[in-house]
Amino acid sequence: MSTLAAKERHPHMDLSAWYLRYGEPVLRRCRRLMADDALAHDLLQETFLRAHKHQRSYRGGSALSWLLTIADRACFDALKRRARLPVAADGELPSTVEALDLWPSAVRRDFVRTLLSHTDERTALIVIRRYFDELSLDDIAAELQLNEKTIRRSLTSFLAHARTFDQPQEGAHA
């Protein structure tokens, strides 16, 4: 679905109004990525602090996409700080991107969340857009200004990396 972003630009940024309008989706994103309500509230604040600090970098377009990208980066940093080893449902890992697509969405998101802290930021942004926002590869490519081949390769390498955890490891969550 197309958005207003392509046709209109926000005349100016009013972050207080944006907080009321976009705060709930940002908080929801943080909750889904962190699975920790208190931490999600901290990251909501962190997101808007970063948005305030870097508001001159906003170049128009979808404010939602801009804020969610900031939130994703803040969550990614937080996930890195509390890096955990990923564990797949029933100890099985998907062999391909298509196989992961067949998983129940809640299980898939849990799996992806635990793996995010073990990847790089660009891959994390791609994976979040794919498995949390449910965007198509070309939508992800447009939003992140990457080509579709790169998106596909990143998703594949993300899963390949997951398979390196396919052995019982000390400290993994039960």
Next chain:
Amino acid sequence: MPDFATFAPVTDRDIERYLTDELDADARAAFEVELQRQPALQAHIDDRRASQAAFAQLHPPPAFLDDTPPRPFWQRWWWTMPAFAMAALLVVGLPSSTTGGDGIVARGSATFAATVTVKRGDRLFALPSTAPSEGRPQVLLRKGDALRVDIEGGVGHTLLLALQSGGRGTVLLQSDVDQPKWSQPSSLVLDDAVGEERLVAVLCDAADVGVRRRALEAGQVPQGAMTWRYSKEPQ
């Protein structure tokens, strides 16, 4: 879009765009057709609208969002570069006459460096020091956050630690600094009052303690003090 979208052909991002009025007229019309077609999607949207309303009531925008954003550092400091260059030349050219270090030196005060660490649950983070006259605080703290002050330097002086808000201050601690690295014996745990606060630390000679205390209690920041400013958000 992926086959696995929960409300296919509507994606999760479409839902967010719909709820934040970012869909254009055509996309919005298509979305509303899907709302008619999928009762589960309509129920989900109703839930989300309730969440949005609750969010708006429970989470007022933080005060710092109304502040002028900080300019990039090169815009703030470029004009000082010649002055820094001159100062560097003077420092190189003149024999040192100060005590050195990263701390603050001022008439009647001691040279020291101080850090404030905030403990929230099992997380620790540093509270950046700020100038007393800077705009509204950029840091949000909350009830239950525990603040601990660590001091380096200033041995032989008296430390005064005060909490100021609304033009008044309370001296929380007066202690002689008897070792190069000194830590506050017990943390300051924030209460549930909402608003802006300022933590002030100053080291001074014993003879100046009375004057400094009165200044701190009157909401003033003595020369040579270090300050940390923050806003306290409602729970």
